[in-house]
Amino acid sequence: MAEAAKILVVDDEIIVIKSAERVLSAEGYHVEGALSGREAILKMEQNNYNLVLTDLKMPEVDGITLIRWMKKSKPDIGIVIITGYPSQDTIKEALELGIIDYVPKPFTPAALVDVTQRALEWVKGKVYVEEKPKEEFPPSMLNELDRIIKEYKNKPGCLIPVLQRAQEIVGYLPPIVQKRISKGLNIPTAEVHSVVSFYSFFTMKPRGDHNIRVCLGTACYVKGIEGVLSKIREALKIDIGETTENRKFSLEGVRCLGACGLAPVMVIDQETYGAMTQKKALDVISQYEPTILKSTASEEIEEEIAEKEG
Amino acid sequence: MEKFRANLMLCAGTGCVASGTMKVKKALQEELRKRDLDEEIKIVLTGCNGYCAEGPVMAVYPDEVFYQKLTVEDIPKLVEEHFLKGRPYQKLMFKEPEKKTAIPMMKDIPFFKHQVLRVLRNKGLIDPEKIEEYIARDGYQAAAKALTQMTVEEIIKVVKDSGLRGRGGAGFPTGLKWEFASKVKSDVKFMLCNGDEGDPGAFMDRSVMEADPHSVIEGMIIGAKAIGAHHGYIYVRAEYPLAVKRLQIAIDQATEAGLLGKNILDTGFDFELEIYQGAGAFVCGEETALMRSIEGKRGMPRPRPPFPAHKGLWDKPSVLNNVETLAQIAPIIINGSEWYRSLGTEKSTGTKVFALTGAVNNVGLVEVPMGIPLRTIIYDIGGGIRKGRKYKSVQLGGPSGGCIPESLLDTPVTYEDIVATGAIVGSGGMVVMDDNTCMVGTAKFFLEFTADESCGKCTPCRVGTKILLDILTDITEGRGKEGDIETLQDLGRDIITTSLCGLGQTAPNPVLTTIKYFREEYESHIKDKWCKAGVCRNLVTFWIDEKLCKGCGACLRACPSKAIVGEKKKPHKIIQELCVHCRTCYETCKFKSIRILPAGYESGPSELVEVTATEGETTKGEA
Numbered sequence: 041m042a043e044a045a046k047i048l049v050v051d052d053e054i055i056v057i058k059s060a061e062r063v064l065s066a067e068g069y070h071v072e073g074a075l076s077g078r079e080a081i082l083k084m085e086q087n088n089y090n091l092v093l094t095d096l097k098m099p100e101v102d103g104i105t106l107i108r109w110m111k112k113s114k115p116d117i118g119i120v121i122i123t124g125y126p127s128q129d130t131i132k133e134a135l136e137l138g139i140i141d142y143v144p145k146p147f148t149p150a151a152l153v154d155v156t157q158r159a160l161e162w163v164k165g166k167v168y169v170e171e172k173p174k175e176e177f178p179p180s181m182l183n184e185l186d187r188i189i190k191e192y193k194n195k196p197g198c199l200i201p202v203l204q205r206a207q208e209i210v211g212y213l214p215p216i217v218q219k220r221i222s223k224g225l226n227i228p229t230a231e232v233h234s235v236v237s238f239y240s241f242f243t244m245k246p247r248g249d250h251n252i253r254v255c256l257g258t259a260c261y262v263k264g265i266e267g268v269l270s271k272i273r274e275a276l277k278i279d280i281g282e283t284t285e286n287r288k289f290s291l292e293g294v295r296c297l298g299a300c301g302l303a304p305v306m307v308i309d310q311e312t313y314g315a316m317t318q319k320k321a322l323d324v325i326s327q328y329e330p331t332i333l334k335s336t337a338s339e340e341i342e343e344e345i346a347e348k349e350g
Numbered sequence: 351m352e353k354f355r356a357n358l359m360l361c362a363g364t365g366c367v368a369s370g371t372m373k374v375k376k377a378l379q380e381e382l383r384k385r386d387l388d389e390e391i392k393i394v395l396t397g398c399n400g401y402c403a404e405g406p407v408m409a410v411y412p413d414e415v416f417y418q419k420l421t422v423e424d425i426p427k428l429v430e431e432h433f434l435k436g437r438p439y440q441k442l443m444f445k446e447p448e449k450k451t452a453i454p455m456m457k458d459i460p461f462f463k464h465q466v467l468r469v470l471r472n473k474g475l476i477d478p479e480k481i482e483e484y485i486a487r488d489g490y491q492a493a494a495k496a497l498t499q500m501t502v503e504e505i506i507k508v509v510k511d512s513g514l515r516g517r518g519g520a521g522f523p524t525g526l527k528w529e530f531a532s533k534v535k536s537d538v539k540f541m542l543c544n545g546d547e548g549d550p551g552a553f554m555d556r557s558v559m560e561a562d563p564h565s566v567i568e569g570m571i572i573g574a575k576a577i578g579a580h581h582g583y584i585y586v587r588a589e590y591p592l593a594v595k596r597l598q599i600a601i602d603q604a605t606e607a608g609l610l611g612k613n614i615l616d617t618g619f620d621f622e623l624e625i626y627q628g629a630g631a632f633v634c635g636e637e638t639a640l641m642r643s644i645e646g647k648r649g650m651p652r653p654r655p656p657f658p659a660h661k662g663l664w665d666k667p668s669v670l671n672n673v674e675t676l677a678q679i680a681p682i683i684i685n686g687s688e689w690y691r692s693l694g695t696e697k698s699t700g701t702k703v704f705a706l707t708g709a710v711n712n713v714g715l716v717e718v719p720m721g722i723p724l725r726t727i728i729y730d731i732g733g734g735i736r737k738g739r740k741y742k743s744v745q746l747g748g749p750s751g752g753c754i755p756e757s758l759l760d761t762p763v764t765y766e767d768i769v770a771t772g773a774i775v776g777s778g779g780m781v782v783m784d785d786n787t788c789m790v791g792t793a794k795f796f797l798e799f800t801a802d803e804s805c806g807k808c809t810p811c812r813v814g815t816k817i818l819l820d821i822l823t824d825i826t827e828g829r830g831k832e833g834d835i836e837t838l839q840d841l842g843r844d845i846i847t848t849s850l851c852g853l854g855q856t857a858p859n860p861v862l863t864t865i866k867y868f869r870e871e872y873e874s875h876i877k878d879k880w881c882k883a884g885v886c887r888n889l890v891t892f893w894i895d896e897k898l899c900k901g902c903g904a905c906l907r908a909c910p911s912k913a914i915v916g917e918k919k920k921p922h923k924i925i926q927e928l929c930v931h932c933r934t935c936y937e938t939c940k941f942k943s944i945r946i947l948p949a950g951y952e953s954g955p956s957e958l959v960e961v962t963a964t965e966g967e968t969t970k971g972e973a
Binding site for chain 1: 364365367368369401402403405547548549550551552553556587588589590591626627628629630631632643644645646647648649664705707708709713714715745748779781782783787792795796799803805
């Protein structure tokens with residue numbers, strides 16, 4: 041689990057800070073308040089925050105000044121403004137300075153939570169985008185792709201097979217691959233994308249070296265796949281549809297794999313593993329990557345031993 | 351041909367392979383070689399045998415001895431006993447749960463005894479990658495007969511008279527479908543096979559495609575002749591790589607043998623067959639959506655009429671049949687419609703394959719005559735409920751189907767009788783649930799599936815399933831309110847009447863049937879905040895009954911949040927503040943001393959409430 045996001049609420053009215061604190065901490069965020077721009081700067085110099093929610097009209101150091109200071113000294117912290125006077129000019133100025141969003145006062149709890157969530161995602165996303173390697177593929181891969189496009193071109197109904205082959209080669213279907221296919225087959229990019237997004241088999245995100253597919257069929261449900269899945273999620277620290285940071289594993293939930301006799305079932309790459317328990321699932325995964333699960337696995341084994349002794 | 355003293359039919363279906371067939375095969379080969387038996391005894395890898403839960407399984411012919419749960423370690427002993435000393439090896443045989451006596455012969459094992467094999471006629475008997483073996487079992491005789499001796503009208507008549515109905519779910523008469531398409535005049539027509547088996551809990555089509563791919567191809571050749579198609583596709587899920595591989599091998603071999611392609615068997619009839627891999631969308635099991643998908647587009651259904659028999663794939667007349675339906679065709683052609691009708695009921699004739707899974711002892715693929723009661727399938731073939739627990743319901747027809755309670759277990763399995771219960775026969779997924787299953791949670795599980803798989807074309811289905819799911823989520827998380835049940839029912843009916851395709855028309859079935867038969871469970875979730883199965887975490891409190899607790903400490907060690915305290919040999923206690931309601935203690939306790947009480951229950955359970963504790967024996971069956 042990631043650490044709770046830290047949020048600083050800056051407003052000269054204590055009631056605003058209090059209510060924001062109440063609403064946001066209920067959502068699991070860590071919330072602190074500052075009654076003036078000056079206090080906020082002081083706090084930011086001492087602590088790390090993910091997001092700052094600030095009023096614009098404040099005595100002494102006002103909101104705009106605070107945002108200017110932050111852009112210079114703390115560029116990584118996301119900024120959302122809360123204002124009772126959303127005049128076009130101030131908003132425009134703030135937007136030019138690079139705020140993420142604004143909440144008009146008075147606000148409903150739902151609106152505040154909503155904006156906060158989106159802003160935090162944006163902050164997270166920005167970091168992620170910067171880390172992401174450039175989408176460049178070796179010429180051999182592209183040549184192979186072109187060869188397939190040529191092979192299928194003019195065959196009616198060729199788009200899905202081409203996408204399947206492309207995904208086999210590239211591993212996923214990023215926009216640049218879709219565009220190449222669209223051009224090669226003379227099918228509008230929008231149509232290519234509409235097909236990619238419709239079928240669950242296609243993915244636009246890169247997959248890990250090993251793809252773990254957990255069966256979410258009925259038989260597996262009845263026999264407890266949910267527990268197994270949550271254990272895997274916990275161990276790999278990823279959710280369905282995500283890839284681990286080191287690109288080792290990606291996790292997928294699939295409708296029935298048709299191996300119900302062995303429920304609960306998971307498939308890693310092409311290998312099917314049946315009759316999974318939480319422990320067995322971790323054992324299997326650690327065959328692929330021994331280090332990743334060490335801490336969790338050893339704990340489990342200890343428990344197992346304790347149980348046997350008992 | 352070489353002659354062998356014995357044939358070892360080792361199952362290489364997906365299930366058994368996952369359980370270790372390939373390792374067992376290697377061990378067997380080595381052992382036979384070591385003992386100089388490799389020229390007398392032949393190992394054959396077959397398709398799915400159906401008895402997946404006990405895999406890897408192997409049948410020895412001609413003795414018909416059946417071995418299960420093979421391990422590499424057991425192989426030397428097995429070879430020594432059976433093939434050197436001639437004594438079948440008891441340790442690996444099927445044993446009756448109570449008596450523990452070994453049953454050597456396959457035909458005596460209850461799981462196989464009640465089955466009648468028509469679709470699965472070649473199951474475990476042939477190597478699916480060799481056309482000669484299919485032909486040796488009378489394969490392609492029906493195709494030859496249909497192509498050389500029968501007129502189109504005769505083919506359609508025998509299929510119509512047989513009463514065969516589509517095994518994919520809706521049960522439309524196959525012969526009628528063929529007749530419609532046959533009468534339409536067009537230079538191009540298509541014969542299609544639906545292998546996009548999407549229902550969670552169903553795997554009979556996968557098994558047929560893997561174990562007997564030629565039977566599907568043969569059915570398609572006959573169908574193509576009947577409707578006048580010269581081109582066909584088999585649409586297979588990409589999740590079934592083994593099925594795709596075996597079908598491709600089968601198509602290549604059939605083409606080589608002159609059974610596919612131009613001028614089949616010198617009759618002047620042409621039929622080309624291709625595999626088309628699906629890309630994972632449940633709705634593509636619907637015929638118009640599947641055809642859109644083959645066209646390379648988003649697989650969304652369209653209104654009918656026009657029916658595919660008039661305007662199907664690329665607007666040409668097309669017939670789409672399910673894998674199992676096609677596998678039924680060849681025997682009908684050979685043996686006639688009377689023979690086919692000899693099993694089943696007036697309106698539901700012949701046999702149906704079911705994928706029996708969930709909380710039963712014998713999990714696997716079963717083929718039974720239509721009309722036999724559910725009870726026979728679950729108790730006689732399935733061997734009753736796992737670990738001696740109590741039966742709660744059986745889910746038929748996947749996300750389109752419904753849950754059938756104990757009181758209706760004597761319902762005969764026919765299209766009509768099952769529909770009357772609110773479920774559908776569907777493709778044949780049969781998931782048995784015991785008293786550990788929460789029915790509201792089950793309904794929610796299916797709605798998660800349909801809400802996710804709704805293609806989005808019809809608003810009632812796209813938005814409606816989402817609202818149903820939201821209400822069910824609220825109920826299972828303790829936010830249920832008065833009137834929710836009625837909303838679910840009203841909305842459910844609306845979705846059924848206003849959706850275009852089978853997905854939306856059936857998506858509310860799991861909700862409606864669970865309300866119909868397990869309404870009190872919904873009510874206790876909403877009013878008492880009590881999930882009696884102990885599944886919904888927010889709606890339960892776990893207590894240890896001090897009278898029953900022996901202080902063995904099993905729960906204390908199993909508890910992941912260290913919420914259980916107590917000294918050895920003295921009753922333990924759950925610290926409610928630490929309890930995360932994970933059920934671990936409930937499943938661990940051998941003395942049934944853990945009680946499931948409503949959320950927020952505060953005093954001890956001694957004076958309390960009738961609790962749905964397990965009545966069966968926990969020691970029985972597998973531990």
